[in-house]
Amino acid sequence: MFLGVLFASDAIVIGFGLWKPEWNTYGLASVIGLLVGSTIIGFGLWGYSQILPLPLTTGFEHNAPIYASFFWLVWTFATEIPFLVTIVPPVAKICYRAFPFLAPPDNK
Numbered sequence: 001m002f003l004g005v006l007f008a009s010d011a012i013v014i015g016f017g018l019w020k021p022e023w024n025t026y027g028l029a030s031v032i033g034l035l036v037g038s039t040i041i042g043f044g045l046w047g048y049s050q051i052l053p054l055p056l057t058t059g060f061e062h063n064a065p066i067y068a069s070f071f072w073l074v075w076t077f078a079t080e081i082p083f084l085v086t087i088v089p090p091v092a093k094i095c096y097r098a099f100p101f102l103a104p105p106d107n108k
Contacts (some may be wrong), residue, residue, distance in 0.1 A: 008078075009075075009077065009078045009081045009082060012081065012082050012085055012086070013027055013081060013085055014031075015033060015083040015096075017084075019091065020029070023089050026088070026089065026092075027085060030081065030084040030085060030088075031081065032082055034077055034080055034084060035077060036072045038072075038074075038076040039071040040074065041072055041073070041076050042068075042069040042070060042071075042072040042073030042074075043069045043073075045064060045069060046064050046066060046068060046069040046070065047099055049062070049063045049064035049075050050063055
C-alpha cells in the first residue's frame with residue numbers, strides 16, 4: 001500500500017512538472033521540503049517513543065520500532081505531496097493577481 005501511494009505521488013509530481021514547466025522549481029522545492037519534513041516527523045516519532053510512551057498503546061509497547069519511522073516518513077510524504085502540487089499553484093496564481101508584488105520576477 002505504501003509503495004503504491006508513493007509511486008502514485010511521484011507520478012503526480014512528474015506529471016505536474018511536465019504539464020506546468022514554469023512551476024518546476026516549485027515542484028522541486030516542494031519535494032525536497034516535504035521530504036525533509038517527513039523525515040523529521042518519521043524519526044521524531046521514533047525518538048519520542050524512546051523517551052516517552054506512545055499515546056494509545058496497550059500492554060508493554062513503549063518504543064516504536066525503527067521501521068515505523070520509515071512508514072511514517074512515506075505516509076506523510078505520499079499523503080501531502082498531491083495537495084502541494086495540485087492546490088498551491090492555482091492559489092498562488094490568484095494571489096499573484098491580487099498582489100502583483102508577490103509574483104516572482106520574470107526571468108525572460
